[in-house]
Amino acid sequence: MFSNRLYTLIFTAFLIFTGLHTAYAQTPLEFNDNLVAITDSLYNKGQAWGEKFVAVKESKEFYKLAPQRKALQKFIDDKIAEVSVMKDISGSENLRKSMVTFLLFEKDMLQNAFIPIEKLNSTSTDEEIDNALAKLNSLTTEENEALAKVNTEQQAYAKKNGFTIESADE
Numbered sequence: 001m002f003s004n005r006l007y008t009l010i011f012t013a014f015l016i017f018t019g020l021h022t023a024y025a026q027t028p029l030e031f032n033d034n035l036v037a038i039t040d041s042l043y044n045k046g047q048a049w050g051e052k053f054v055a056v057k058e059s060k061e062f063y064k065l066a067p068q069r070k071a072l073q074k075f076i077d078d079k080i081a082e083v084s085v086m087k088d089i090s091g092s093e094n095l096r097k098s099m100v101t102f103l104l105f106e107k108d109m110l111q112n113a114f115i116p117i118e119k120l121n122s123t124s125t126d127e128e129i130d131n132a133l134a135k136l137n138s139l140t141t142e143e144n145e146a147l148a149k150v151n152t153e154q155q156a157y158a159k160k161n162g163f164t165i166e167s168a169d170e
Helices: 002-024 028-057 062-084 093-118 126-161
Strands: none
Touching: 028 062, 028 093, 028 126, 062 093, 093 126
16 A cells, blocks of 8 residues: 555656746747737736726826736736746747846836826826826837847747748737
8 A cells, every 4th residue: 555655656747847848848839829829918907908098088087007017017027037048949938038128128128108097196287197108108118129129039030930820810
């Protein structure tokens, strides 16, 4: 009976070890897909912030944006840490570094646009609100440029590794 438990324990440990090993052994396509999942999640979290902004704009209760921004901040911080130490797969270094640069831009964007909007209140003038939104819109243009750099590296990585990237309308 004792030996059966020991064999079961050893077998379970083996399954856990091989399962964890498999989770980290990635193909170039899987590596790419992991980074795509980050940008998809970032987009969804940004959309949630935007929807909340629309809901609070009339009442000027901008402090209610903080929970969405804080969740976004935590996600970005976690992904910066994760992507920074990812093992490069088949020449992924430029793609990985461009993703880290993009995430760092996103972090700065939160500090320079999102937080100032949260600080607006019922006494804020329309001009102050418009100026804060203009800053956000300006950074959104820069954000698109930063993401385009990631997409360029993604295309080069895909070409180097023999897979194709789906276009946005596919």
